[in-house]
Amino acid sequence: MTATTTDKSRRGRIRRVGPWTISLILHGLLLLALLAFDPLGITEIKFSRADERERTEQVAERERQRQALEQERRQRLQLTQEHAERLKREAERRHRDELTQRLERLIVNRQRVDELRQQRLAEIHERTAEDVQSVVAAQLVAQAETLQRMMEPLTREGAVVDPADASIVHQRAEQVDAIRELAEHLRDSPLDSEKARELINHARDVRGTMLSMANAGQFVDYHAARGVEHRAFQMMQTAGRLTNEPDMAGLNDTSTARGPDALPEAVQQPPQSLSAADAYDAAREVEKQIDQANTELRAASLAMAQRTSFAEAMSKITQPQVNRPDLGTELRGTPTTIGGLNEVRETLEQARGVMQEMALRSEQTVRSAEGIVKRGGDQQAMRVEEARLGQMLRMARHGEVIDLTGVMGGYGSDDLLRDADRGDDESDMQQSDNNRIVLEDRTIFAHALPGQRFSAAADRQGWLYLNTWYIVGPWRVPDMQYEPVHEPETAVDLDAIYYNGYVDGDGPLDGELRWQFVQTEEMRVQPPNVRSGAVWYAYTEVYFEQDKEMLLAIASDDAAKVWINDMVVWHDTGLSPWSMGEGFRRVRFQQGYNRVLVRVTNGPAHCIFSVLICPPESVEQSASRE
Amino acid sequence: MRIRWRNDVDGQAEVSLSPLIDCVFLLLIFFLVATMLREVKRDIAIDLPESEATVKLRPEPEQVVIGIDTDGRFFYEGRETTVMKLLANLGDLAASSPDRRIRLDIDRATPIEAVVEVLHACQFRGLSNIGIRTYDRYYN
Numbered sequence: 001m002t003a004t005t006t007d008k009s010r011r012g013r014i015r016r017v018g019p020w021t022i023s024l025i026l027h028g029l030l031l032l033a034l035l036a037f038d039p040l041g042i043t044e045i046k047f048s049r050a051d052e053r054e055r056t057e058q059v060a061e062r063e064r065q066r067q068a069l070e071q072e073r074r075q076r077l078q079l080t081q082e083h084a085e086r087l088k089r090e091a092e093r094r095h096r097d098e099l100t101q102r103l104e105r106l107i108v109n110r111q112r113v114d115e116l117r118q119q120r121l122a123e124i125h126e127r128t129a130e131d132v133q134s135v136v137a138a139q140l141v142a143q144a145e146t147l148q149r150m151m152e153p154l155t156r157e158g159a160v161v162d163p164a165d166a167s168i169v170h171q172r173a174e175q176v177d178a179i180r181e182l183a184e185h186l187r188d189s190p191l192d193s194e195k196a197r198e199l200i201n202h203a204r205d206v207r208g209t210m211l212s213m214a215n216a217g218q219f220v221d222y223h224a225a226r227g228v229e230h231r232a233f234q235m236m237q238t239a240g241r242l243t244n245e246p247d248m249a250g251l252n253d254t255s256t257a258r259g260p261d262a263l264p265e266a267v268q269q270p271p272q273s274l275s276a277a278d279a280y281d282a283a284r285e286v287e288k289q290i291d292q293a294n295t296e297l298r299a300a301s302l303a304m305a306q307r308t309s310f311a312e313a314m315s316k317i318t319q320p321q322v323n324r325p326d327l328g329t330e331l332r333g334t335p336t337t338i339g340g341l342n343e344v345r346e347t348l349e350q351a352r353g354v355m356q357e358m359a360l361r362s363e364q365t366v367r368s369a370e371g372i373v374k375r376g377g378d379q380q381a382m383r384v385e386e387a388r389l390g391q392m393l394r395m396a397r398h399g400e401v402i403d404l405t406g407v408m409g410g411y412g413s414d415d416l417l418r419d420a421d422r423g424d425d426e427s428d429m430q431q432s433d434n435n436r437i438v439l440e441d442r443t444i445f446a447h448a449l450p451g452q453r454f455s456a457a458a459d460r461q462g463w464l465y466l467n468t469w470y471i472v473g474p475w476r477v478p479d480m481q482y483e484p485v486h487e488p489e490t491a492v493d494l495d496a497i498y499y500n501g502y503v504d505g506d507g508p509l510d511g512e513l514r515w516q517f518v519q520t521e522e523m524r525v526q527p528p529n530v531r532s533g534a535v536w537y538a539y540t541e542v543y544f545e546q547d548k549e550m551l552l553a554i555a556s557d558d559a560a561k562v563w564i565n566d567m568v569v570w571h572d573t574g575l576s577p578w579s580m581g582e583g584f585r586r587v588r589f590q591q592g593y594n595r596v597l598v599r600v601t602n603g604p605a606h607c608i609f610s611v612l613i614c615p616p617e618s619v620e621q622s623a624s625r626e
Numbered sequence: 627m628r629i630r631w632r633n634d635v636d637g638q639a640e641v642s643l644s645p646l647i648d649c650v651f652l653l654l655i656f657f658l659v660a661t662m663l664r665e666v667k668r669d670i671a672i673d674l675p676e677s678e679a680t681v682k683l684r685p686e687p688e689q690v691v692i693g694i695d696t697d698g699r700f701f702y703e704g705r706e707t708t709v710m711k712l713l714a715n716l717g718d719l720a721a722s723s724p725d726r727r728i729r730l731d732i733d734r735a736t737p738i739e740a741v742v743e744v745l746h747a748c749q750f751r752g753l754s755n756i757g758i759r760t761y762d763r764y765y766n
Contacts, residue, residue, distance in 0.1 A: 452750055468746055470709075495708040515709070517743040543750065593717075 075339030084335050088344055092276045095348050099279040100271040102355040106286040107267065109362035113293045114260055116369045120300035121254045124310060132246045132307040133190035137183070140199070140238050144176075144183040147206075147231045151176045153224055161218050172209050175202045179235065186242060196242035203239065207232035254310045257296045260289035277331035280351045284324050287358045294365050295319040301372045302485065317485075320500040321511065324358070327351045361497060368491045402585055439553065439581035448523055448612060454589075455545040463553070463614045465523035466540055466596065470494050470515045473527055473536030474502040477601055488537035492597060502534055515539075523610045524578065527600065530607045538598040542613070544589045551616045555582040556609040559601040565594055575603040578610070586616060668704040670695060672733035677760040686727050690719060693731040698740040701731075713747055720751035728756045 079087070153159060155173045160166050182199040186192060207229050214225035264285045266278035295317055303313035327347055335341040444463055451464035475486050487498055494515045501513035509529060516528055518538075527536035554562055554570045557578040562570035569585045576582070600609045670693040692712070693701035700712050707715070719726060728748060732741055748756055 453752075468750075493710065494713075495710045517739055519739075519742055519746065541750070 075337060075342065077338045079336060079338065079341065081334065081336075084341060087341055088335065091341070091345050091348055095276060095352055096271070096274070096279075098352055099276055099283075099355060100274060102352075102359045103267070103274075103279050103283050103286070105359040106283055106290070106355075106362050107263065109359075109366050110260060110263075110286050110290045110293065112366050113290050113297065113362075113369050116373050117257075117259065117293045117297040117300065119373060120297050120304070121257055121310075124254055124300055124303060125252050127248070127252055127304075127307070129246050129248055130190055132248070132251060133242055134187070135307040136238060136241045137186040137190040140183040140235065140242070141180075141187050143231065143235050143238060144180040147176055147228065147235065148180055150224065150228050150231060151206075153221070154219065154228065159220055160213075161220060165213065165218050168209060168213070172206045175206055178202055179206070186239075190242065191245075193243045193245075196239045199239045200236050200243070203232045203235045207236070251307070251309045254300070256311050256314065257300070258292075259296065260293045261285075263289075275331070276348055276351060277328040280331065280355065281328040283355050283358050284328075287322065287324070287362065290362050290365055291320050291322065294369055297369050297372060298485070298490070320498065322499040324354055325350070327354070357497070360495070364493050364496050367493065368487060371491045402583075441580050444580060444612070445523070451613075452540065453543045454548065454550075454613075456548075461615055461618045463612050463618075466542065466611045466613070467521070467523065467525065468517075468519045469525060469538040469540045469598075471518050471525075471527050471536055471538045472496075472498065472513050472515045474509070474529055474531050474534030474602075475500065475513075475536075476502045476531075476533060477535045478533055486535065486537065488539070488597065489599065492537075492539050492595070494539070502529070502531055504531075523580075523612060524608045525610060526606075526608050530602065532602060532604045534607075535599060535601045536607070538600065538609070540596050541593045542589065542596060543593055544591055546591050547588065549586060549588050549616060551614045551619055552585040552587055553581060553583075553612040553614070554585065554610070555580050556598075556600050557606050558603040560609055561599040562611070563595075563597040565590065578606075578608050580610065580612070669693075670701050670704060670731060672696070672731060673735070674759060674761040675732065675734040680760045680762075682762075683757065689727040689729050691729050691731060692744060694733065694736045694740045694744065696733045696735045698737050700740075700744070709743075712744070716747055716751050716753060720753055724752050725755055726753075728753060730756060730758045732758060 151173050154169055155166075157166075160169060179199055179202045182195050182202070185195055186199070189195070210225050210229035210232065213219060214222050214229065219225040264282040266274060266282045267286075269278070296314070299310060299313040299317045302308070302316060303310045306313065327350060330347045331344065331351065333340075333344075335344050448463040448465050450467040452466060452468065454464075472488060486500075487496065496515070498513040499511055501511045502509045503511045509531070518525065518528065520526075525538065527538065552562075552564075552569065554560065554572075555578050556572060556576075558575045559573050560570060561568065561572070564587055569587055570583065572583070596611065598609060598611065600607060668691040672693065672695055691701075691703055693704070695701070700707050700709070702712055702715050719728075730741070730744065745756065748754070
């Protein structure tokens with residue numbers, strides 16, 4: 001009985017205390033767990049983008065490694081020859097349409113370039129002796145004008161050390177006037193060899209006198225006298241070409257033009273049976289043929305423009321050397337593993353890309369060729385005037401302003417050119433003696449701003465500089481030659497790729513050139529990859545709300561040639577350091593977008609150029625304030 | 627024995643709405659997908675940059691999208707283009723609607739020269755309504 005009572009009381013105590021005790025123990029354990037393990041005590045989740053990115057990269061890296069291992073395993077899997085050939089044919093079939101289409105584009109473009117080439121060569125055959133001599137006579141007129149300009153300072157008072165010698169100089173100046181008259185006569189009658197000989201005699205007298213007097217120290221300005229002597233000598237050489245009938249048979253001989261070879265045999269096959277390797281090799285061959293035809297077309301145009309023989313013109317033209325990878329050999333092999341098959345697929349992709357590039361380049365060539373032929377119609381008149389204008393531009397003095405507004409907007413009449421030459425018409429600069437401007441470099445550096453859009457309401461009316469360009473180059477030009485003519489002079493195509501550029505022996509330049517966007521912080525622009533004896537082309541556009549005459553200040557280290565809307569406005573030859581006020585042109589810009597092309601040639605060391613623009617009235621106002 | 631249906635008693639047939647709702651949902655999904663596809667078509671595969679100081683703008687269906695990838699290649703409305711074509715397109719745009727919004731989609735690793743080139747081309751042609759798209763967790 002007692003035992004029973006004891007058991008009951010124990011059970012009752014357990015029933016009464018048990019749940020609380022258990023609860024307490026559990027809470028205690030939970031508390032201990034919370035205190036002991038930090039992660040269980042976290043009440044918020046922090047998100048770190050950096051950690052997340054790192055974890056993502058780790059996962060991605062593991063996945064890449066896994067895939068690489070899997071790839072490696074698959075690459076080693078062997079294929080039977082039959083299976084491999086079937087898979088290769090399947091891979092080629094997927095690309096066949098694109099490859100054949102690109103090949104067809106190349107063939108069409110080859111045909112078009114060849115037609116243009118034949119058209120230009122036919123024009124060479126039609127040249128007459130008078131055509132050829134008229135260009136020489138035009139050069140003679142330009143040289144005579146320059147000679148007169150150079151002679152004029154030597155006839156001024158005080159130009160000779162001993163006043164007694166002035167009469168001799170004046171006699172020679174009269175002979176220079178006679179030379180000018182004879183040159184103009186020859187321009188109208190280029191086959192009059194007697195007058196050409198007369199001109200040579202006058203030039204010989206002038207040259208001899210200038211040389212002997214300069215060497216004897218009888219001129220105050222020795223270099224000016226030697227300049228006249230040198231120019232007279234040049235005229236003797238030029239006029240010498242007019243004393244004999246030109247060898248028209250030799251000049252019009254185009255037998256060395258061989259044209260493109262026959263199309264590759266593979267092209268004759270139906271497209272369905274053309275393998276990728278054959279299509280690629282045929283495309284390479286056709287591309288070479290297009291280059292050959294285009295080179296001959298350019299040579300024919302140069303021969304027409306300069307009235308030289310085709311063979312001589314060919315020697316001045318560079319033919320692009322395009323080194324395309326030899327993918328045909330790789331494509332002809334049969335893969336033995338999955339890895340080899342994948343390589344074939346990659347090669348096919350590469351071939352597709354290269355052929356696309358070939359097709360685009362051929363279209364660019366066609367555009368360029370059509371541009372050459374299109375301009376051929378009025379080329380003679382254009383070149384005659386260009387010769388005269390170019391001569392004038394080359395002989396402009398440092399800091400001199402030349403007004404070209406009379407000849408902008410197309411090639412004008414002789415009267416307009418003469419106005420431009422004199423620079424003394426109504427629109428001429430009035431603010432300084434001798435039509436010259438002297439720029440304060442520090443002031444211009446401090447105040448000039450970049451700008452390419454011009455409006456009458458603009459706050460800024462001072463000097464602006466062009467700092468944004470597309471530049472391509474370098475091409476190698478030994479001895480600062482201006483020939484040959486490179487592609488950008490024919491047509492500016494910012495998507496074009498040229499393969500005849502500068503090649504370093506062991507440097508980074510491999511001859512492949514692309515237009516690069518260049519924006520500078522200051523007015524001086526340095527072309528990329530500067531090399532000695534090289535040339536670059538820079539292209540940009542300027543916008544005018546309305547037709548406007550502006551003053552251009554162009555400077556370069558070393559030589560430069562500038563075209564605005566395809567017209568030469570600046571032609572500086574020889575080696576010279578950069579000088580902001582090297583020369584000025586007053587030019588007329590058209591309403592809308594105007595094209596500006598600069599050719600800058602580097603001798604040794606540095607190469608920079610700058611183009612500044614200013615409304616002429618601003619310069620006149622500042623001059624009047626002074 | 628003739629069975630009398632309840633409908634017969636009412637004398638009116640009921641049209642089930644289920645097919646109609648199905649059609650409405652299908653149309654809704656179609657337009658949703660079509661709209662998204664139109665937006666995706668102009669996007670290119672790039673990793674957008676992040677910015678703490680962006681202004682959220684309501685998307686304009688008429689906006690022009692110019693993309694530049696990590697290699698500096700240009701895309702106009704989602705299609706790869708060349709410099710000459712891009713300049714021509716911008717010239718046409720400036721002539722027709724100079725106030726049209728232009729959105730630049732640029733990868734965080736895009737060479738800055740390419741961005742400057744496009745910005746200059748727009749600015750030179752008088753196109754000034756330009757925005758650069760940045761990463762948005764809800765949109766991207």
